[in-house]
Amino acid sequence: MMETILRFRQRMTDGDICVGASITFADPLVSDALGDSVDFFWIDLEHSAMSPEALQGHLLAAKSRQVPSLVRVPGSDTPFIKPVLDSGADGIIVPQVRSAAEVRRVVDDCRYPPLGKRGYGPRVPGNYGRDGGPDYVARANEAVFVSVQIENREAWEAIDEIVAVPGLDSIVIGPADLAASLDHTGDPDHSEVSAAIDHIIAKARGAGLFVGAGMGPDARYAVSMARRGVQWLQVGGDYSYMIAHAEKIMDDISSNLAHYRSRS
Numbered sequence: 231m232m233e234t235i236l237r238f239r240q241r242m243t244d245g246d247i248c249v250g251a252s253i254t255f256a257d258p259l260v261s262d263a264l265g266d267s268v269d270f271f272w273i274d275l276e277h278s279a280m281s282p283e284a285l286q287g288h289l290l291a292a293k294s295r296q297v298p299s300l301v302r303v304p305g306s307d308t309p310f311i312k313p314v315l316d317s318g319a320d321g322i323i324v325p326q327v328r329s330a331a332e333v334r335r336v337v338d339d340c341r342y343p344p345l346g347k348r349g350y351g352p353r354v355p356g357n358y359g360r361d362g363g364p365d366y367v368a369r370a371n372e373a374v375f376v377s378v379q380i381e382n383r384e385a386w387e388a389i390d391e392i393v394a395v396p397g398l399d400s401i402v403i404g405p406a407d408l409a410a411s412l413d414h415t416g417d418p419d420h421s422e423v424s425a426a427i428d429h430i431i432a433k434a435r436g437a438g439l440f441v442g443a444g445m446g447p448d449a450r451y452a453v454s455m456a457r458r459g460v461q462w463l464q465v466g467g468d469y470s471y472m473i474a475h476a477e478k479i480m481d482d483i484s485s486n487l488a489h490y491r492s493r494s
Contacts, residue, residue, distance in 0.1 A: 231293070231318075231355055231357065232320075232355075232369055232370070232372075232373035234292075234293075234296050234297065234298050234320060235298050235320035235321060235373050235374075235375055236372075236373055237298075238269070238270060238298040238320070238375070238462075239375070239399075239440075241269075242440050242461045242462060246461075247456045247460075247461060247462070247463065248269035248270055248461065248462040248463070249268065249269050249452065249462075249463050249465055250268045250269050250270035250271060250272050250298075250300075250462065250463070250464050250465070251264050251267075251268045251271060251272065251464065251465070251466065251467045251468065251471070252272045252273075252274050252444070252464050252466065252467025252468065252470075253271050253272065253273045253274060253288055253467060253468055254274050254277070254278040254280070254467060254468055254469060255278075255468050255469065256280055256281065256284035256287075257284075257287075258284070258287030258288050258290065258291040259291075260288075260468045261273075261287075261288045261291035261292055261295070261297075262291040262294070262295065264468070264471075265291065265292070265294075265295030265297050266295065268297060269297070269298075269462075270297060270298040270299070270300055270462065271288065271292050271297055271298070271299050271300065272300055272302060272323065272444065272464040272467070273285065273288050273289075273292075273299060273300070273301045273302065273319075274302050274467070275301060275302060275303055275304055275310075275314075276302050276303070276304050276305075276325050282313065282317070285301070285314070285317060286317050286318075286354075289317055289318045289319060289354070290318075292320075293318065298320045298321070298375070299318070299319050299320045299321075300319070300320060300321045300322065300323055300375060300377070301314045301319040301321070301322055301323065302322070302323040302324075302325060302379075303322055303323070303324060303325075304325075305324070305325070305326070306324045306327060306332050306335065306336050306378075308335075308339050311324075311336065311339045311340065312339060312348070312349060312351075315340065315348070315352075315355070315374065316351050316352055316353050316354065316355070317353070317354055318354035318355050320373070320374070320375055321374055321375025321376060321377065321399070322336075322340065322375075322376060322377065323377050323378070323379060323402055323442075324336050324377070324378045324379065325379045325381065325404070326379060326381060326382060326385075326407070327378045327379065327380070327385055327392070328382060328384040328385055328388070329384065329385075329388055329391075329392075330388055330391035330392050330394070330395055333378050333392050333395045333398060334395050336376065336378060336398075337376055337395060337396070337397040337398055338397075340374050340376045340397075341370075341371045341374065341376075341397055342367045342370060342371055345371050345397060346371075346397065350367075352366070352370065355370060375399050375400065376397065376398055376399045376400070377398075377399060377400035377401065377402050377440075377442060378392070378398065378400075378401060378402065379401075379402045379403070379404045379407075379444075380392070380401050380402070380403055380404070380408065380430050381403070381404030381405075381406075381407035381408045381411065382407060382408065382411040383411045383412060386408065386411075386412075386426050386429075386430065389401075389429070389430055389433045389434075390433060393433050393434050393436075393437035393439055394437060398439060399439065399440060400434075400439055400440035400441065400442055400462075401430065401434045401439055401440075401441060401442070402441075402442040402443060402444060403427055403430055403431070403441070403442070403443040403444075403455075403460065404443075404444055405418035405423070405427065405443065405444075405445060405451075406418055406445075408423060408426060408427070409423045412426060418451075427455075427458070428458060431458055431459040431460065432459070435459055440461050440462065441459060441460050441461050441462075442460065442461065442462040442463065442464070443455050443460045443462075443463055443464070444463075444464040445463070445464065445465055445466075446465075446466055446470060447465060447466025447467075447470045447471065447474055448465065448466075449465070452465045
C-alpha cells in the first residue's frame with residue numbers, strides 16, 4: 231500500500247516533475263475520472279466542505295488508480311492530521327504554518343515513536359489489522375510524505391529554521407497567499423514575491439527537501455515554477471478544469487455559429 235508514494239518520491243529524486251490536480255468535490259468519481267491524467271491528487275480539506283466519508287471515497291479511488299493521495303488538512307492541530315493518515319492518505323499538506331516549532335509538532339503527529347508521537351491506530355494503511363508491528367511502523371515512518379505550506383511572512387522569515395526540522399519531507403509554496411502576506415495581493419509575479427519564492431526554493435532544495443507549489447490552471451506559471459526548481463505542482467483541479475473546458479467549447483460553438491450566420 232506504500233509503493234505508490236515511494237514511487238512518487240523516487241520520480242522526483244530522479245528529476246521528474248510531477249503535476250497533480252486539486253480535488254474539492256465530494257463525489258469520488260471525480261478522482262476516479264482524473265486518475266489516469268495526473269501524477270498525484272491534492273485533496274483539499276482547507277477550502278472544501280468535504281466529509282470524512284467523502285475523503286475516504288477519494289482515498290479509495292486514488293488507491294485503485296495507484297495515484298498518490300496528498301491531503302491538505304485545515305490546520306496543524308493533531309485532530310486534523312491523525313484521522314486523515316489513519317484513513318489511508320499517503321501524505322499531508324499543512325497550510326499556513328508560521329514557525330519551526332509548529333512544523334516540529336506536525337512532523338511528530340505524522341510519524342510513530344521513536345521518530346515522532348503519532349498514536350497507533352492505522353486502520354486502513356494497516357490493512358484493517360492484518361499488517362502491523364515494528365515492520366509496519368518502520369515502513370510507515372519511511373513512506374509518509376509530510377509537507378507544509380510556506381505562504382505567509384512569518385514562515386518566509388523563519389525558512390532557515392523550518393527547513394532544518396528533522397523528518398520534514400517537503401515545503402509547498404502558496405504563491406497567492408504569500409503575495410497577499412507581502413502586501414501584493416493578486417500579484418504573485420511582483421518582484422518582491424518572486425524574490426521570496428526563489429529564496430524559499432533555494433533554502434528548501436539546499437536542505438535536501440522536495441519543493442511543491444499550488445496554483446490555478448495556469449500552464450505558463452506552472453512551467454515557470456518548475457524551471458525555478460519546484461518539483462511537484464498542483465495546477466488547477468476539478469471545478470477549474472470543468473469550467474475552462476466548458477467555456478472553451480461554448481466559445482468555439484458561438485464563434486463558429488457567428489461565422490456561419492455571417493455567410494448566410
